[in-house]
Amino acid sequence: MSDTRAATVPLVDEATAIGKVAEIFADIKQTKNIDFVPHFWRVIATNPTQLEVVWTSLKRLMHPEATKTESLLDPRTREIIAIAVSATNGCNYCINSHTTAAMKLGLSREALGEVLAIAGLFNMTNSLADGYQIEPDVRPPLE
Numbered sequence: 001m002s003d004t005r006a007a008t009v010p011l012v013d014e015a016t017a018i019g020k021v022a023e024i025f026a027d028i029k030q031t032k033n034i035d036f037v038p039h040f041w042r043v044i045a046t047n048p049t050q051l052e053v054v055w056t057s058l059k060r061l062m063h064p065e066a067t068k069t070e071s072l073l074d075p076r077t078r079e080i081i082a083i084a085v086s087a088t089n090g091c092n093y094c095i096n097s098h099t100t101a102a103m104k105l106g107l108s109r110e111a112l113g114e115v116l117a118i119a120g121l122f123n124m125t126n127s128l129a130d131g132y133q134i135e136p137d138v139r140p141p142l143e
Contacts, residue, residue, distance in 0.1 A: 011042035021045045024055050031059055031066045040093060076105040083112070084119040 014037045017025050025037045025045070045051045062078055064071040071078070079102035086094035099112060107115075 007039065007043045009043060009046045011039060012045035014042065017045065019048075021048050021051060024051055027059070028055065031063050038097065040097070076102055076107060079105060080107065080115050083115055087116055087119050088123055 012021060014025050025041065028037055028041055029035065041051065041055070044054060060067050060069065061071075062082070063075075065075075073081075079098050082098040083095060083102060086098055099107075102112070
């Protein structure tokens with residue numbers, strides 16, 4: 001993939017953001033403990049409602065500690081799931097973002113390779129199960 005692909009809309013300048021967008025930008029930096037607003041957030045800020053909805057959901061699920069709620073999953077596991085889904089969906093931006101976050105949380109390159117191997121394996125086995133239309137014979141308990 002090329003790094004020269006440009007966003008389809010101009011990024012909202014974090015220095016000139018106002019109102020709700022400026023508040024969310026500040027919250028993103030504080031919550032993620034970073035000193036800049038990543039491109040993803042600056043692009044979707046072109047629609048402040050979407051920015052608010054996506055940030056609220058992501059903050060609650062990926063950074064529950066910041067919302068004073070608990071998660072059954074630790075931060076690194078949440079990032080590993082994000083990497084696997086992003087790789088499966090082919091999202092270069094998200095792969096890089098979540099790999100960086102997971103590595104900051106201690107994920108090694110070797111473990112990243114294992115995550116991607118498992119994601120790739122299940123992409124294959126899921127395709128086979130779907131292609132053959134295999135009827136499930138092992139189901140989780142309902143209770």
